[in-house]
Amino acid sequence: MLTKIIHSYQDVKLAAIKKFSDHTYDILDEPGFLDNGYIRAKIEHLKKEYTRIQNEIELILQYDKKDKYQQQKVSTLVDYRNYLLFHMAFLSSNSFDNLEFAINLIDDIETDFSLCLKALTLYHNGNEGEALLLFEQYFHLHPEPVEHFLINKIFGELLYNEEEFKKAVKFLRKAVEKRPEEEEIHFMLFQTYQRLGNQQQAKVHNDILSLGGGNNVNRSLSE
Known part of the structure; x- marks a missing residue:
């Protein structure tokens, strides 16, 4: 027993x-x-x-x-x-x-996720190049976006800045799924879809921005 x-x-x-x-x-x-x-x-x-x-x-x-x-x-x-x-x-x-x-x-826990936290810290301190390298190291091991707002937003933004638009869109989409009200991400998605030639998806995010009243973003869209 x-x-x-x-x-x-x-x-x-x-x-x-x-x-x-x-x-x-x-x-x-x-x-x-x-x-x-x-x-x-x-x-x-x-x-x-x-x-x-x-x-x-x-x-x-x-x-x-x-x-x-x-x-x-x-x-x-x-x-x-x-x-x-x-x-x-x-x-x-x-x-x-x-x-x-x-x-x-998680200081005493062995986990690859610490790469993402180090990358976020580097980004926050202005070291975008080093942050990108750590993110790429993590997502080489775990290719799919995590269910996390900030990681997807920042990695997507870094890929966007590097003009790696096909990779960026996957992470930006996950970020906006977690925080649909984030106008900055909708703007990056608008620009990304424009660069990829996907006008239908670009229009979706442009319309969202217009409905949200993002004045600064909408000015950029019209330039």
């Missing part, structure tokens, strides 16, 4: 962290819009869960018999704790204001 309970406990916990521990990053599948209100609420929930797991780890270390079963429980909970830290870092890094916080959260 005890063996079944142990296995059941492990199965439940391991299922919760499986994608993270297998480096498939289910956090990158975060659906829908990533507005600031959603991010704040989600992070608060994750903080509470992190505190609960950390307390559970401490209790196990303090009171449980020091055997293989204890080691398994602690190892599983540490993996889950790291999963929560990664999730918080992923969400909070959608803002430059929270970038240092995000970097500190």
Whole structure:
């Protein structure tokens, strides 16, 4: 009976962290819009869960018999704790204001995602060339856009500036999916589709800009 309970406990916990521990990053599948209100609420929930797991780890270390079963429980909970830290870092890094916080959260976690955070930091400090290199390194390993507003916006912008329009459009589209109200991205998409000769899609983003009343952008469109 005890063996079944142990296995059941492990199965439940391991299922919760499986994608993270297998480096498939289910956090990158975060659906829908990533507005600031959603991010704040989600992070608060994750903080509470992190505190609960950390307390559970401490209790196990303090009171449980020091055997293989204890080691398994602690190892599983540490993996889950790291999963929560990664999730918080992923969400909070959608803002430059929270970038240092995000970097500190995963400082002790081995993950390729740190390349993106370093790239955002470099970009924010004016080192666009180095930022582009790090983004390209990450997306060489993981070719598809992540479910992240700021990473897609900045990488898309850097590709746009390099006139790599076919690559840029994929990331800019994902960025605008996360923040549809961002006029700057609609403008870059308008310009990108113009360069690619896709007038139908260019018109879509021009119309969105006109409806949004983006005066500065619309002046640029008419020049």
